[in-house]
Amino acid sequence: MSDSSQSLEVQASEKKGVNRIVMFGIWAFVLSLVMLIAWGLINNSGTRPLAGDPAPNFTIYFYDGYEWQDAPNEDLVELVNMRGQIVVLNFWASWCPPCHEEAEDLERLWQKYRDRDVIFLGIAYVDTEPNALGFLDRYNITYPNGPDIQTMITDKFLVKQLPETFVIDRNGKVVFVEPGPIDVNRLKNVLNQLTTTQ
Structure with missing residues (x-):
């Protein structure tokens, strides 16, 4: 195998590795965002207004x-x-x-x-x-x-x-x-x- 073909294989392999890292980062970000939103919805403190309660002003x-x-x-x-x-x-x-x-x-x-x-x-x-x-x-x-x-x-x-x-x-x-x-x-x-x- 020539040096140039070995070099191309190494570059392709490195590019695949970088793409995997980027995709992992994107998925980690999306998952973190979804978890943060879910946590925010679930962990609000205070009393939830129910039927008969005054609606909070906003x-x-x-x-x-x-x-x-x-x-x-x-x-x-x-x-x-x-x-x-x-x-x-x-x-x-x-x-x-x-x-x-x-x-x-x-x-x-x-x-x-x-x-x-x-x-x-x-x-x-x-x-x-x-x-x-x-x-x-x-x-x-x-x-x-x-x-x-x-x-x-x-x-x-x-x-x-x-x-x-x-x-x-x-x-x-x-x-x-x-x-x-x-x-x-x-x-x-x-x-x-x-x-x-x-």
Whole structure:
């Protein structure tokens, strides 16, 4: 075997080794990120708001094109500004498969209840703005949405999994919590009760 062919084999072998190291590094990073997110969702401290509890107040900045039109300041709003309305608060992420499954149902429900003093509000958890906006565009979402900057809103609600949906009554109390994808009929029943009794 000539020196040049041996040299090519050594270079190819070294390149394979480098590629393996790079791929291992990428997978280690992705796994670490997933574990960190899961740990953050599981290990929130505090008391999770349940039905009957006051909803924790928060401020949300909206994505361009997804503002709440009735807000005093269209770019941001506090939950207390929504008192007097029923709020459906949905935590989601573009990388969450069940969030994709429920997206169209949420939009249909928003269209059905928006004229009955019900506001849907989407909170994007640990997502990039381009990915979040792509998700909203893909499912033709029209209700207000914004990012959960530094997971402050998720931490206040002690969200345990994605998606997760909270319904807040006109007085600012949590009346319904749906961990995981929404059950359309259950959510409709809750909204029907709230819109006819209050």
